[in-house]
Structures are given as C-alpha cells and as structure tokens.
Amino acid sequence: MSDAENRALAEALFAALERMDWPAVAELFTEDGTYQDMPFETDSGGTVGHAGIIAKLEVGLSALDRFDLGVTDIWVSGDNVLVERVEVWHHPDGTVASLPVLCRLQIRDNKIAHWREYWDYNYLIAQQPDSWLPQSPRPRWD
Secondary structure (H helix, E strand, O other): OOHHHHHHHHHHHHHHHHHOOHHHHHHOEEEEEEEEEOOOHHHOOOEEOHHHHHHHHHHHHOOOOEEEEEEEEEEEEOOEEEEEEEEEEEOOOOOEEEEEEEEEEEEEOOEEEEEEEEOOHHHHHOOOOOOOOOOOOOOOOO
8 A cells, every 4th residue: 555545544543433433443454453552461462353453442432422532643654654642531420531642553455454552551540530440550649
C-alpha cells in the first residue's frame, strides 16, 4: 500500500474507535492481527484475532459514555505507521480521564497486522473511578 493508503487505514481505525464501533475496528485487521497494550506484562503476546480484539476493547472502553481521540500526528514509513494522540475518557459518573498515547501499526495485505500501544498505566488508572476495572490496583501519589 502507499503511504497515503496506510495513513487512511490508521485514520479509519481511530475514527471507528472514537465511535466505539468494535466490529468496524476488528474488520480493519488481518485475521491473525494482534493488539498489544505494552504496559501490561500479561499482554506480551498481544490479543490475537477479531473476536479477541473486540473483547479486549469492550473490557476497558464499553462502559464509557464517550471516548474522544485527539490524534495529534501520524507518521508513515512504508507499512509502519506511528500515531500520537490524546485519549479523553468520559465515564457515566462524570469522571473524565486523559491519556497521551503513542502507537505503532504494522500493515500487511491492506490490513492492520499488529497494533501496539505505548502509554503510562499509573497515569491512566489514577484518573479512573474506582468502578472502572475494580480489580486493578490504584497508584497512590502523595
């Protein structure tokens, strides 16, 4: 694919994410595509396949009222795309959290083959209400 086509694929991913349209997100991936949150040691191999990607997105994001993605920059070099953005998480209780994220997409056969997210776990979790992923330990910053 051309750089312009790879950029358009990245833009389509983040537009579908912002709509919280999980099936549309999954359709942008190869059948064996992976989604990996780098802050999680347990996610070292990533989540593989459309159903797994949908399930993972639903765990963290489906309870939100709104999910805004402020894409600030996209860099494309062949089949590698880097996207810098700031996510804004809007919870039903009024809590709003923001998270700077850098991700790397690797494209294969006009689809996303690998999606890796780089962000600060403690920064995100400290802003979330206790009801969001209650099993997650909350950092204490004094």
